[in-house]
Amino acid sequence: MMSRRIANRAKVTFVQSAVLGAAVSLAMLSSSANARTAESSGASASASQQAQPAQASNSASGFQQWVNNFRPYALSHGISAATFDRAFRNAHLQTSILNLSRSQPEFVRPVWEYLDTAVSNTRVSKGRQLLAQHRADFTKAQQRYGVPPEIIVAIWGMESNYGANFGNYPTIDALATIGYNGRREAWAKSELVEALKIIQNGDINHDQMRGSWAGAMGNTQFMPSSFNSYAVDGDGDGRRDIWGSIPDVIASTANYLKGNGWHAGEPWGVEVTLPRGFNYSLADGKQQRSVSAWQQLGVRSVSGGSLPSLEGATLLLPAGANGPAFLTGHNFRTILRYNNSTSYALGVSLLAQRVSGQAGVQANWPRNQKPLSRTQIKQLQQQLSAQGYDAGGADGIVGPGTRDAVRKFQRAHGQPADGFISQDVKQRVDAAH
Numbered sequence: 001m002m003s004r005r006i007a008n009r010a011k012v013t014f015v016q017s018a019v020l021g022a023a024v025s026l027a028m029l030s031s032s033a034n035a036r037t038a039e040s041s042g043a044s045a046s047a048s049q050q051a052q053p054a055q056a057s058n059s060a061s062g063f064q065q066w067v068n069n070f071r072p073y074a075l076s077h078g079i080s081a082a083t084f085d086r087a088f089r090n091a092h093l094q095t096s097i098l099n100l101s102r103s104q105p106e107f108v109r110p111v112w113e114y115l116d117t118a119v120s121n122t123r124v125s126k127g128r129q130l131l132a133q134h135r136a137d138f139t140k141a142q143q144r145y146g147v148p149p150e151i152i153v154a155i156w157g158m159e160s161n162y163g164a165n166f167g168n169y170p171t172i173d174a175l176a177t178i179g180y181n182g183r184r185e186a187w188a189k190s191e192l193v194e195a196l197k198i199i200q201n202g203d204i205n206h207d208q209m210r211g212s213w214a215g216a217m218g219n220t221q222f223m224p225s226s227f228n229s230y231a232v233d234g235d236g237d238g239r240r241d242i243w244g245s246i247p248d249v250i251a252s253t254a255n256y257l258k259g260n261g262w263h264a265g266e267p268w269g270v271e272v273t274l275p276r277g278f279n280y281s282l283a284d285g286k287q288q289r290s291v292s293a294w295q296q297l298g299v300r301s302v303s304g305g306s307l308p309s310l311e312g313a314t315l316l317l318p319a320g321a322n323g324p325a326f327l328t329g330h331n332f333r334t335i336l337r338y339n340n341s342t343s344y345a346l347g348v349s350l351l352a353q354r355v356s357g358q359a360g361v362q363a364n365w366p367r368n369q370k371p372l373s374r375t376q377i378k379q380l381q382q383q384l385s386a387q388g389y390d391a392g393g394a395d396g397i398v399g400p401g402t403r404d405a406v407r408k409f410q411r412a413h414g415q416p417a418d419g420f421i422s423q424d425v426k427q428r429v430d431a432a433h
Contacts, residue, residue, distance in 0.1 A: 063093035066180040073189060079196045087172050087199055087206040094169060094177045097213045101181060106373050111318045111343050112365035118158060118347035119354055126162055127153045127355040137234065137247045145254035146264025152253050154352035155338060159221040166219055166243075167212035171195050175215045175224075191215055194224035203231070203240045210243075218242030219249040222256075230256040260337040261330070268335065268349040269310060269328035271302040271362055280321050281407055281417040285342075285400075288312040294327060302362045318346060320420025324363035369422045376426060377402070383429045384409060 067088055074084050117123075131138060131153050138149035160166035172195060179188030195215075199206045211217035215224065219242055222231060231240040234251030241248045275298030282297070291307045294315070301307050310329030317325050326346070335345040354360050372380065374396035381394040384405040392401025403419035409429060410417040 060093055063177070063180050067091065067176060070176070070179065070189060070192070074193055074196055077193045079193060079200060083196055083200040087196055088176075091170070091173050091176055093180065094173050094213070097169070097174055097177045098181055100213050101178065101183070106375065108371055108374070110365075110367075110369065110371045111346070112323075112367060114343050115347055115350065115361075118343075119351045119360065123157050123161070123351065124354040127157050127351065130156070130162060131355060134246055134250065137250045141234070141250045141254040144251070145258040145262070147254040147257045147262050148352070148356075150352040150356040151257070151268075151335075151348065152250055153355055154348045155253055155335075156220055156249065157351055158344065158348050159216075160219050163219045166210075166221060167216070168210050169213050170207070171209045171211050171215055171217055171224070172206060174211070174213055178215070188215075191224050194228050198224060198227055203227075204243065208243065219246075220253045222252070226256065227252075230259055256338070257334055260334050262334050263311065263330050266311065266329060266331050267308050268332045268345075268352070269313075269316075269326050270308055272299050272307070272315075272325050272327045273302050273363075274299060274325050279417075280317065281411065281419075283315040283317040283325070284403070284407070284419060285314055285316070288314050291327070299325075299327060316342065316346070317418050317420070318342060319366050319369070320418040320422065321416040322366040322369075323420075324361050324365065369424070372421060372423065372426060377421065380421070380426050380429060381405075383426075383433050387429070387432060 071084055071088075075081060127150075131149055135149075138152060141147065141152065142149055156162055172192070175188045175192045175195060179185045179192065195209065198204060199209065209217065212221065216222065217224070217227065222242055227240070227242065230252055231242060232248065232251040232255045233240050234247030234249075235245050237245070239245075239248075240252065242252055272294075278298065289312075291310055291313050294313055295307060299307070299315070307327065308329075310327060312333075313327050313329050315325065316328050316332075317323065328349075332345055332349060335348050336342070338348075339345070350360060377398060378394045378396040381391040381396075381402055384391045384402070385394070387409070389405040389408045390401065391405040392399065398421050402421065406421060406425055407417040407419040409432075410419070410425070413428065413432065415428070
């Protein structure tokens with residue numbers, strides 16, 4: 001869910017997307033529920049913790065010893081002995097989580113394939129149905145938090161397919177397994193304490209607290225720390241229930257977005273067209289300009305109308321110069337705080353747009369472009385660095401360093417410097433070696 005989730009989640013494995021950790025890409029494959037930016041921020045374990053091998057990682061006795069060692073830590077952070085013992089009475093090591101957290105897919109999905117699923121006609125139709133069914137709750141949330149109903153319902157759809165798949169792992173087991181594994185122990189212990197606080201507060205029973213393998217919970221996949229910061233009792237029953245109470249789900253999601261800076265009345269962005277000869281290096285995600293400045297550069301709304309008012313507008317080319325272009329603003333970056341993936345934020349934005357009755361993407365995606373495998377990405381990074389374009393290492397993960405290196409290569413060879421990673425780029429880099 002939110003910014004306090006494992007920074008690795010499971011939503012997109014889009015090679016052009018923001019750098020998510022290995023777990024992120026993974027989680028995204030396992031279910032739409034999952035880990036978030038939390039790991040990328042607060043989940044950072046110490047270097048020594050990250051270096052720890054997953055010793056006896058499938059040992060039930062070793063897991064129980066970890067739980068025993070964790071108990072005084074939890075009690076020292078305000079958890080009662082009764083709450084702890086009740087929550088951990090039947091907890092056990094989830095070996096499938098160990099496998100998920102270690103594996104990395106060799107191939108990633110291009111953004112257009114991801115969006116085909118994220119913004120499918122079925123999901124749009126279901127979103128409209130739920131929007132009408134819970135109109136009063138969505139309207140109440142918008143009046144209080146300033147977040148449009150279609151944005152909330154889109155996050156709901158993206159996170160758990162409207163509650164159809166928010167995971168069935170016991171949250172206590174999942175986080176304890178991650179902690180025992182050792183790679184993100186400090187983060188897992190912190191989230192476990194937050195989960196125990198939720199149980200202790202009476203919001204949910206420990207046996208009903210279920211979610212993704214990475215610890216994200218409920219319809220809109222809050223990590224426990226995000227739940228404690230932003231969950232809201234929307235139906236007035238004295239509990240915050242993001243599993244079974246739709247009013248709570250709607251209000252909590254809106255409160256999260258507002259708490260992370262949502263600007264009421266400002267759209268997420270707009271699809272645009274670019275003039276011939278445009279400087280594609282301006283679409284690097286760092287170039288924030290006023291809307292009027294982009295207009296002076298020839299950027300126009302694809303609909304032919306005027307561009308909307310956007311704070312700190314940036315140009316997004318998720319498929320490079322040969323795909324659709326989007327001008328995005330502050331609220332798009334707020335969605336990124338829910339899940340720090342460009343593909344995810346674009347999925348939420350476009351799903352919300354379709355649910356509200358507007359058209360989808362107008363430009364064509366370059367569907368003939370085949371994505372690179374992780375092995376090919378690593379080879380590309382090695383080749384770029386060998387030619388003097390520092391890609392920041394060769395780890396098989398596309399990040400800002402790799403895209404910047406590709407832009408420099410493209411610029412040096414008279415090509416549109418869009419930074420898009422493709423088979424064509426790799427072939428050109430290989431030929432130049």
